[in-house]
Amino acid sequence: MTRGAYDVPDAFDAGADAYDGLVSANPGYHDHLRLSAQRMQLPDEGRGLRLLDIGCGTGASTAALLEAAPHAEIIGVDGSAGMLEQARAKQWPDTVRFVHSRAEGLADAGVAGPFDGILAAYLVRNLSDPDPVLQTLRGLLRPGGVFAAHEYSVRDSAVARVTWNLVCAAIIIPSGKIRSGDAGLYRYLRTSVNDFDGATAFRERLQRNGFVDVRSETVSGWQRNIVHTFLAYAPR
Template sequence: MTAGPYDVPGAFDAGAKSYDVLVSANPGYHDHLKLSARRMQLPDQGRGLRLLDIGCGTGASTAALLDAAPHAEIVAVDGSAGMLDEARSKHWPGAVTFVHSRAEQLAAAGVAGPFDGILAAYLVRNLPDPDPVLRALWELLRPGGVLAVHEYSVRDSRVASAVWNAVCATVIIPAGRARSGDAGLYRYLRRSVNGFDGVNAFQDRLRRTGFTDVEEMTVPGWQRNIVHTFLGRRPRI
């Protein structure tokens, strides 16, 4: 279930300049991305591996992948030109490349597999229809490759839902308005999280897509049972 039509890339273009400052004020934001990347259990610090960071934004998830697999080749993709400009302005090793593409148009942008691992952070919830994109990611994975979806999900927990909405109303939306002058993106964030799959429903979605060894782990801190790592693999055979 999605939160309804919204120009997500356009909204991120508008908010790109203030995005890093706002997320850095979120305790655990970068540590939680690194945790999801480590949970992929990428071997040998990524030597010989090719990884995809889909929905890379300003590069926080790319940095998390690089922390977990510093010797891997990483292709980082985002649909927002503004967010990619912010990402590209940072210092990266030569094995990291950035591509401007919506998740639904990877082939047209020249993004081709196979990849040994894919990280999708805060992406799937924003897709008008997640299933075709998840299937495309499945096809881009090498047999045995791992997908990690780092995402909000509160539907299965009344406590998590209550905490999420309270923090949005008192912190996230006011801070977004104060920093960027427009709270539209942050009101959308609240709605999209409330409308997204519950934990069990999203794991079922991954299984229907063809992923095996599907599992879920949450993060520590105030976002416990709000932010999750979902893992799945393309079968080896």
């Protein structure tokens, strides 16, 4: 999960202690994660299912998956040891476990399929080369299994780009500096979102990497056309 010269897991290690407090101040952050997990339409409350939460961070996306599929086996994976430490300190049922690994090294970390569903929240944008990782994730899915990428994408909407940059300059970057003492991670966040695929381009990327039935939905409120759920499936 290294993007250029900026090592994202190392940056999250440094900001892990402040991360939960900062995202909790973001209206809709947890609701939107829960919405993406619900949009995966996991059957029967997850009974008999294996799910992967790739890029799980401090466990907010894991909690969203658990709420959508409380009876599933869930493996949360993240490249930041600091973020995983925060995740593991929370209360989880025995069906949830965490693995320290970058997205590029899942096999070496013993993370193996098949999975019935994979959630990647705020992950793909941070990958220096997303395509091999997307191909690996598709290969970890059962035939017909669902992949959901919960992600910021603003390139397709001028209003979204302006809103995103205003919110970053006025709120996210100053708040990040106050809470963590370093605004570097949050300046990176702003830039990485501006540089990431538009929603149309990312849907096309998923199709190029072998996923089928690709679609996306956004959220309501000021984050409309900023936060998206991208849904795609492994061929049957």
